[in-house]
Amino acid sequence: MSRIDVRKTYKLYIGGAFPRSESGRSYVVNDAKGRLLANAAQASRKDARDAVVAARAAFGGWSGRTAYNRAQVVYRIAEVLEGRREQFEAEIRAAEGVTPARARASVDAAIDRLVWYAGWADKITQVVGNANPVAGPFFNLSTPEPSGVIAVVAPRGSLLGLVSVVAPLIVTGNTVVVIAREDNPLTAITLGEVMATSDLPGGVVNVLTGSQAEIAPWLASHMDVNGIDLTGVEDDELATELEVAAADNLKRVRRPAPDTDWLVEPGLDRMTQFLETKTVWHPIGV
Template sequence: MSESTRLNVFKTYKLYVGGKFPRSESGRVYEVTDSKGNWLANAPLSSRKDARDAVVAARKAFGGWSGATAYNRGQILYRIAEMLEGRRDQFVREVGEAEGLSKSKAGAVVDAAIDRWVWYAGWTDKIGQIVGGANPVAGPFFNLSTPEPTGVVTVVAPQDSSFLGLISVIAPVIATGNTAVVITSEKSPLPALSLGEVLATSDLPGGVVNILSGKAGEMGPHLASHQDVNAIDLAGADAALAKELEIAAADNLKRVLRPQPVDDWTADPGTTRLTAFLETKTVWHPTGSLGAGGSSY
């Protein structure tokens, strides 16, 4: 068959929920265009039912993921970075189309995103030493504080940084043992949906990351008020939506990471996002003649 008569095989983008690739429960899609208005693909328009399914999947995965050793989580995250490197050309094309960048500039963004993923992978077994430690107390006790993951975290991904910003908000959440429900950039969801394909073929357990494309204003309030969501990152929410979601999140005392002015996602991220969704457990353990028993709170 000659090349001129060959039919193009267009990619069908789907959600990534519980390690699988469902279409939106409602069957809805919306058009995604490049910076010049040219059609790129139809992306799933997630519904509230899709959001609920994602929370169920994230909660189911939380026990195993949070219970894994930090070293094991780091190995899995590094494996994902290897796979991202293998798909570099695909992401360069998708990021370039999404953000209107030349191939060289898109390549620099993708390289920075992969480097950022590796950076967070290296923190999995080190953050405990930064935020935990032994506490001096008066009495025959050891008093130790250790960080533990908060639980299920909803992430409103950045709107204008379709891949580097996305990686910068997902990686720290799962590196510290949380599971994530991610609302992608509404106008540029394709790199995020392709990330789901990488995660599905890596060693990351299904449900640790769940990716929903669509309208943050439609899914956000439902997820912010969901009683089984423990925290929310408002990185990609505008001021009005952020205020609405903060109010909804207060109903079950969710941790909320408010939007931060980020002009350059390539800047050193520090440890702010790593520590944003950690809880501190303090353990008291008797020493000396008081025996081997102990208590914690």
């Protein structure tokens, strides 16, 4: 007699914990062939609100860490992911119906992307900061600082796409609330498990699964969210609606780019888009 599987329950990832949706809702997630994979939590607006609270609470500590330390944590995520690559390859194959080779390439790229971004933590300031030679006896220095809490609508590519939008935000000190792909959310939660065991403080990354159209407007209009990355929004009308809502507190907005080729090396702009420039003046005298 064959052993009965212990199936995994996929929940939300908020504040370092894995709660069910406060609404009690869940929805069916199928694999690429339409067979049941699992039930995912269907996050509500209140889950989104809780995620923002968690992200805000984590922001001070995370952005206050040394860049070196943030680099270590993000690198640690890559290490843990490497150790669990079979699990991710299997999940990707099941969810997306791709070949083993494609799945492996996708995991490789995701791990490498984390390593790439980890290295930026203590270099981005040097590359985008400036000493400014003002015409007077003043020390004047511009440095980048994270914008704060960023909401992210994840793109396709359950692992690589997700890593490619989240890593640049956290490595610079932002904290994020990410809405996973509605039709393909499970890898995001598994990635949450990796993060939860990678020294990443709770609340730095929060993952919501459920309906993009239902949750995203709450995040877009949330007055304690500082920026929104619409990369994964495929519906133009929804994108415009979200951008309009984001204007309520002048969120920094990254417009949709659902067709991004995630295998190409990204530039700096996913980091710089959600960085503020702070310029400090001080007189020079004796």
